[in-house]
Amino acid sequence: MEIIKLNPRYIVSEGYAYGTLKCIEREIEPSKDLEIALDSLRESAKRLIRKLDAEYLPTPETLEIREIHKMILNDPLLWSEIESHAKNGKISIEELLKVRDKIINMLLETKNPLIMERQYDIKDIFNALITEISGEKRVKISPTDIVYLEEVYPSDVVELYKNRVGAILSRKGSHTSHAAILAMSLEIPYIYNVPDLHRYKDHQIFVDAVYGKLIIDPTPEQEQEIQKNPSSHHL
Numbered sequence: 001m002e003i004i005k006l007n008p009r010y011i012v013s014e015g016y017a018y019g020t021l022k023c024i025e026r027e028i029e030p031s032k033d034l035e036i037a038l039d040s041l042r043e044s045a046k047r048l049i050r051k052l053d054a055e056y057l058p059t060p061e062t063l064e065i066r067e068i069h070k071m072i073l074n075d076p077l078l079w080s081e082i083e084s085h086a087k088n089g090k091i092s093i094e095e096l097l098k099v100r101d102k103i104i105n106m107l108l109e110t111k112n113p114l115i116m117e118r119q120y121d122i123k124d125i126f127n128a129l130i131t132e133i134s135g136e137k138r139v140k141i142s143p144t145d146i147v148y149l150e151e152v153y154p155s156d157v158v159e160l161y162k163n164r165v166g167a168i169l170s171r172k173g174s175h176t177s178h179a180a181i182l183a184m185s186l187e188i189p190y191i192y193n194v195p196d197l198h199r200y201k202d203h204q205i206f207v208d209a210v211y212g213k214l215i216i217d218p219t220p221e222q223e224q225e226i227q228k229n230p231s232s233h234h235l
Contacts, residue, residue, distance in 0.1 A: 017166030
């Protein structure tokens with residue numbers, strides 16, 4: 001058993017959860033050999049828009065963020081920038097990520113905190129485009145699992161909500177990101193600025209997203225208390 005204390009100021013959405021820790025990796029390695037036809041990329045964007053339209057999103061916040069993502073995917077300026085990095089009707093993953101980084105830098109240069117937060121929406125959309133084409137496999141998530149990521153994108157929160165996860169933990173984040181807004185509106189316990197938890201992968205973990213605490217591999221006595229009264233101060 002190990003206790004990790006967290007600063008309550010980084011709690012975005014309050015609650016308690018107990019489950020198996022799953023760590024989601026999301027490092028895209030640009031391959032110079034992998035090129036995507038622009039027509040295929042546009043079809044990928046259309047498929048993503050259809051998926052967004054088909055999603056069951058129960059709150060006004062989720063609906064609003066969906067419309068923002070659709071607007072970005074349909075933005076003529078975005079596609080003009082992508083086309084400018086393409087050669088012979090194709091673009092490499094490396095060049096596509098350069099477009100992503102250029103847009104993110106433009107957002108960061110505004111120095112406006114709310115606009116700067118949109119960098120996560122851009123990352124989310126480009127990640128989704130590449131995943132849609134590459135067919136990248138994701139970690140299997142089960143109900144009540146506790147999910148740890150480097151940073152959380154809006155589409156992650158929607159997907160994890162559908163999987164009925166117990167809680168979301170991340171190293172990076174903020175209270176004003178779209179992912180945070182979604183977690184709050186969907187009532188998923190969420191804490192950011194959490195230290196690296198990869199060494200606890202597949203361990204049982206109790207998340208206290210009210211006072212700011214993680215209990216790794218609770219004792220049998222603690223587990224019983226968690227099941228009866230997760231808010232107990234004796235844990």
